[in-house]
Amino acid sequence: MTGASLKQSPRIAFLGTGAQGASIAADFAAAGLDVTFIDQWPAHIEAIRDKGITVNLPTRSFNVRVPALHLCQVAEIKQPFDLIFLVVKAYDTLWASHLAKSVLAEDGFIVGLQNGMTHEEIASVVGHHRTIGAVIEIASNMWVPGITNRQNDHDESWFALGALDPAQQHRVEGVAEILRHSGRVEVVDDIRSAKWMKLVVNAAELIPSAIIDTALNDAARAPGMLDVMREAGYEAMRAALADGATIMPIIGMPPSMSNDPERYVDEIFAEVLKTFSREDTLTTSLQDWRKGRRAEVREVNGWVVDILRAHGQAAPVNQRVVEIALEIEAGLIRPDQRNIALLKSDLQPAGAERA
Numbered sequence: 001m002t003g004a005s006l007k008q009s010p011r012i013a014f015l016g017t018g019a020q021g022a023s024i025a026a027d028f029a030a031a032g033l034d035v036t037f038i039d040q041w042p043a044h045i046e047a048i049r050d051k052g053i054t055v056n057l058p059t060r061s062f063n064v065r066v067p068a069l070h071l072c073q074v075a076e077i078k079q080p081f082d083l084i085f086l087v088v089k090a091y092d093t094l095w096a097s098h099l100a101k102s103v104l105a106e107d108g109f110i111v112g113l114q115n116g117m118t119h120e121e122i123a124s125v126v127g128h129h130r131t132i133g134a135v136i137e138i139a140s141n142m143w144v145p146g147i148t149n150r151q152n153d154h155d156e157s158w159f160a161l162g163a164l165d166p167a168q169q170h171r172v173e174g175v176a177e178i179l180r181h182s183g184r185v186e187v188v189d190d191i192r193s194a195k196w197m198k199l200v201v202n203a204a205e206l207i208p209s210a211i212i213d214t215a216l217n218d219a220a221r222a223p224g225m226l227d228v229m230r231e232a233g234y235e236a237m238r239a240a241l242a243d244g245a246t247i248m249p250i251i252g253m254p255p256s257m258s259n260d261p262e263r264y265v266d267e268i269f270a271e272v273l274k275t276f277s278r279e280d281t282l283t284t285s286l287q288d289w290r291k292g293r294r295a296e297v298r299e300v301n302g303w304v305v306d307i308l309r310a311h312g313q314a315a316p317v318n319q320r321v322v323e324i325a326l327e328i329e330a331g332l333i334r335p336d337q338r339n340i341a342l343l344k345s346d347l348q349p350a351g352a353e354r355a
Helices: 019-030 042-051 071-076 090-101 119-126 166-179 191-211 216-221 225-242 261-276 284-290 301-310 316-329 337-346
Strands: 011-015 034-039 053-056 061-064 068-070 081-086 104-112 131-137 140-144 147-150 158-163 184-187
Touching: 011 019, 011 090, 019 034, 019 053, 019 061, 019 081, 019 140, 019 147, 019 284, 034 042, 034 071, 042 068, 068 071, 081 090, 090 104, 090 119, 104 119, 104 166, 119 131, 119 191, 131 166, 131 191, 158 166, 158 191, 166 184, 191 216, 191 225, 191 261, 191 284, 191 301, 191 316, 191 337, 216 225, 216 261, 225 261, 225 301, 225 316, 225 337, 284 316, 301 316, 316 337
Parallel strands: 011 034, 011 081, 034 068, 053 147, 081 104, 104 131, 158 184
Antiparallel strands: 053 061, 131 158, 140 147
8 A cells, every 4th residue: 555545455454343343344345345354252253254244224234244353363364454444442442453553564554433532542553654543423333243233324424534644644535435435534634633522522422321321312301411411521622622622623514603612512512413313322332331341431531531630620520420430330330310410510500610
């Protein structure tokens, strides 16, 4: 993979083929691309080998046969991949990047289709020149091995891509062309800010709605929750700006008509609820908890707390979200709508001044 374009038939792997990764990789396979599934769920890989991967969309379903490997089989790969899409949990980024590096072509890219600010962690393993940062906005779920349920079809799915090394930015469009088999794709020069904007809305939605054990839209309608979710997003925006990010449109939105950071948070939040969520959409965090797994608590809300602390500022709502979430993961309390009272305990009254 050299020059301004990709190879005509690049070798592609998806490391992490859960609900999101499987649906995107299946789109690639259906388009005739050379794509390999790699996953840590043994039953999932065996189901794909037996019956292919099935993708259920709102108005259609399809099945496609694909090569599928267990993690332990990565050591058997003889020919490196030109593109590796990393679609694992943010907390799995470091080990997954090391695994991917072992089978990545010298001029290949790892593309982190993940929540959180994982791009620098990937780059710390494979180098900035081989890292493409990404933002993903799709709603999906997976409960049965070999079957993924994606709630957004092509035109309702959105991605942003950008190189970490400016010298490689001219090559990103070739990756975007491939990813457009699965949705709308924008190539951006400031992928770091784009990822911050996504983290802002994730801080408002993922863990807060999981804490009260309900679908995202129901959480936003629950008495008192919208204020909590918005304040978590406002704190995240303050963290983004303190960290040097620029406010920019994401998820296909037009540029904001307002210079008010909080108004912009509200706009992004509303667009996610309107365009990318169904009435039964569960955030990835609640899905993780219902499967007995931990969620991306420290990597999203915890990130906000850490960044603001480093700049001498507090993030009381995000701190409360983290505390409650970790108590849930420790088995001390359960996700429940009664937790709204716990979340509201650090919410300032409307009109109160911020320090």
